[in-house]
Amino acid sequence: MTIEVRKKYLNVGSFLLGFGFLGALDGIIFHQLLQWHSVVLSPDRTIEIISDGIFHFAVTITMIAGAIILWLGGKPTDLSKGIRYVISGLLIGGGTFNLIEGIVNHHILQIHRVRPDAENPLLYDLAFLASGAVLLIAGLLIRKTVPKLVDGKR
Incomplete structure (x- = not known):
């Protein structure tokens, strides 16, 4: 497998893993623990x-697919910037979600x-979007600017 293909696997796999992970956190925290909302709000709890x-x-399924693709990419530390691709991909995927x-x-x-029952539900929606933007920007910055020492290479 070529280096370019391995980099693509690391990028795609970590993106999907981050996307799915943030989705899972959303479901666990907002849907189950806090019970602020469901995907579809309805008077019928079954829906x-x-x-x-x-x-x-x-x-x-998204997390499993991401993990498999990431695994197929091989050991990230074997590639220049491999760890950077994985960390940034996780953040970019989560922010995109x-x-x-x-x-x-x-x-x-x-x-x-x-949080539809809040005094100002728009504030919660905007904070949710802002958290996504912060994750996305952090991922993009890591991909571009983190020193090579993070990857264990000079």
Whole structure:
């Protein structure tokens, strides 16, 4: 396998793993622990449980796919900037999840808000988007600017 193919596997695998992981955190924290919302808000609790189940299944499959692709890429430390690709990919994937989920579900489709029962639900939605932007920007900065010492190479 060429170096370019391995880099692509590291990038794609870590992106999918980060995307799925942030989705799982969203489901665990906001849907289950805090019970602020479900994927589809409905007076029928069965619909909420089914929509959350489908969501959790999808993010689990995404994490598994990311882990397999990452594994196929081989040991990140064998490549120049390999660790950088993995860390930045995780952050970029997680930030992308928050931005897509926030923009599509909270604003365009309006199927739920982060915390619909809050005094100012828009504030929670904007904070969710801001967290996605911070993760995405951090991932992009790490990919471009972290010194090579992070990768164990000079």
